[in-house]
Amino acid sequence: xxxxxxxxxxxxxxxxxxxxxxxxxxxxxxxxxxxxxxxxxxxxxxxxxxxxxxxxxxxxxxxxxxxxxxxxxxxxxxxxxxxxxxxxxxxxxxxxxxxxxxxxxxxxxxxx
Amino acid sequence: xxxxxxxxxxxxxxxxxxxxxxxxxxxxxxxxxxxxxxxxxxxxxxxxxxxxxxxxxxxxxxxxxxxxxxxxxxxxxxxxxxxxxxxxxxxxxxxxxxxxxxxxxxxxxxxxx
Numbered sequence: 001x002x003x004x005x006x007x008x009x010x011x012x013x014x015x016x017x018x019x020x021x022x023x024x025x026x027x028x029x030x031x032x033x034x035x036x037x038x039x040x041x042x043x044x045x046x047x048x049x050x051x052x053x054x055x056x057x058x059x060x061x062x063x064x065x066x067x068x069x070x071x072x073x074x075x076x077x078x079x080x081x082x083x084x085x086x087x088x089x090x091x092x093x094x095x096x097x098x099x100x101x102x103x104x105x106x107x108x109x110x111x112x
Numbered sequence: 113x114x115x116x117x118x119x120x121x122x123x124x125x126x127x128x129x130x131x132x133x134x135x136x137x138x139x140x141x142x143x144x145x146x147x148x149x150x151x152x153x154x155x156x157x158x159x160x161x162x163x164x165x166x167x168x169x170x171x172x173x174x175x176x177x178x179x180x181x182x183x184x185x186x187x188x189x190x191x192x193x194x195x196x197x198x199x200x201x202x203x204x205x206x207x208x209x210x211x212x213x214x215x216x217x218x219x220x221x222x223x224x225x
Contacts, residue, residue, distance in 0.1 A: 040217060
């Protein structure tokens, strides 16, 4: 039981490049989310999903796309990286919201 | 907007002293409230959830609907408690929780020996 697995752990991108942050969970959780963590701002929700095929925008969705083709995977795509997207990205999953979320170990992204 | 406020960015105490990390939330409905802890450069870990009324690592948190607060308390702080603590609440739309969380800005707790 690996929990929530995020890859890569570190990434440096040039402005304008695209990439996909991977997130996978093996707990059969329906709810999955992506957050970004920035100093002094806590964690902010980018996109979330309540099940396979169902996604919606969070607080800061601009510049990011998601899809949920399977229960296990919830990749986050950066379309055209900008320095403002330099952040630590966390993926999380939950069986049911009141029971809380399990977080991945994060991806530290730097856009130069 | 459904907000979570943690008024203290930094909190320092000495080992053995009581500690209280404050959290206030907006919205008067039935909230889902959590405390998460993040040790240095590690993933967030669920510490407490209000539905369980449990005590984890000596921490407790009581939901006060009148004051819309969910403060985290520990009677005797330990050095290993030093970490970032986040208060979070479930986000509702039309009375339904969609599994989204709103986080406070976090409080960095430092416990000195």
